[in-house]
Amino acid sequence: MREVCVITGGGSGMGLAAARCMPKEKIIVLSGRTVQKLEKAVKELEALGYEAHPFACDTSKRESVRKMAEYAASLGNVRNVINAAGLSPAMAKPEQLLRVNALGTVNVNQEFSKVMRPGSVIVDVSSNSAYVLPDFMVGKASLRRAEQDPEGFVRKFLRLCSLVPGEYQKSGLAYALSKKFVCKYAQMCAFAYGEKGIRVVSLSPGLIATDMGNLEAGEGGKMLQFTAEQRMGTPEELGYALATLADERNGYLCGVDVLADGGATYGKKFGKSKVH
Template sequence: MVSVITGGAGGMGLATAKVIGREQPVVLCDVRAERLDAAATVLKDLDVTAITCDVTDRDAVVKLFEEAAGIGPVTSVIHAAGVSPSMGDADYVMRTNAIGTVNVNEVFYEVAAQGAAIVNVASMAAHLLPEEMIPADRFPEAMQDTNAFLAAMAGVCEPMPAELRSGIAYAVSKAFVRWYSSSQAERFNGRGLRIVSVSPGSIDTEMGRLEAEAGAGALVADAAVPRWGEPEEMADLLAFCVSDRAGYLTGTDILNDGGVVASVRERARLASHG
């Protein structure tokens, strides 16, 4: 039994590896080799295999799962690989977060053993984006025609002011992750697989702090729980989602954001009532 963790070199992925690695071998994947080496050193007491992999490259993802299957049957995947708005332009954010999710999940669907589970990391940003800004009718194209999907998503982002485009792409890409994890649940169940998404709030990771400097920190100060989430708080939830104890959990999104979305919505309701 092997668990694959994408984006495993830091933040939530690394924290989750520490939890899952106590019980089974872990295949850690990340696009940055030097960070992967550092993570493997941190986890040296566990059974960890580190593999460099770009999740936007379907062939690389196939190879990742082939190597994992060579160790043992793949029974769980934590798909934590993703980028935030400060890490690139809108196309890069969309390609990494949305197409990366399709690649990892579709390859998992093809090769995973019955009873296996995958959890995809979405974001509270998907919950804060107004419904009318989510082009869900174009989401299925991501599985059929990557270029058409990316063109449709660019059509949402490009009319926005330049400084907002990456942020909109991030929120839309994470809305896609939520949609995919829900819409594919019945298909996955046909092969005995579970699929879930988790939407973290502002988590105290390198990526999270990058966004704090870009303005996300204000949301934390106003949350019901006015602090940053810890990677370990996300890790235990992610590990639970793919465990046998969560055998009834599929096709849904779990929002774990310290109450940010609840606070924002209630304030908006009170403001609208003057």
């Protein structure tokens, strides 16, 4: 049976870059909301010698994700899921950020864990924005609420965001909360799915020169001074990092977040001069 690698948000950016790093024996499924973008990306992969398929899916919609998981399983053994679908503060209002980034991750992890077998892996993409918030802001109760009462989860975090002045700032807080959620939810899933042999890990990029990263370069660019090399990351670097985490040979890397931000978080926290 052929192995299948599903990449949400795979039509562009680091998701597409990750696809280019996957072994060519795997069938690649690229998903996102914009069909033309997916078709273009699939053609690009086919030209490189991959078998790739587009699948239109909005990860914030449970039914849409369920169909994608069933479709992927009909193609073969779903071995790798890279969940790179996401929106940033400049792209969406707080509610959509919570629905896509946070609840989308619940939908993907839950629906794919139903069709995945032992030896498979889910990599959820978070952000180094998760590290600006203290852990208690997204506690265990919020993780459970997102599964059991998603509307209540959205209402609770929207109330919090409404306390912050400024539209961009409200979205910024919603983004950070949603990405903190991704790290902690992926960790919870690692232990929930461990018995089934499904490994779960998350990756938190810093500012990366994708369409999204370029859009956020004004505000996000303030962090670049704290990176070791004073630069943005490239989609190719992050694509490689994602593919590495999704590689079966990394089988003991589980239940953690991997911070791939060029050193920005620690450079800011401790001061670059004190770090070296």
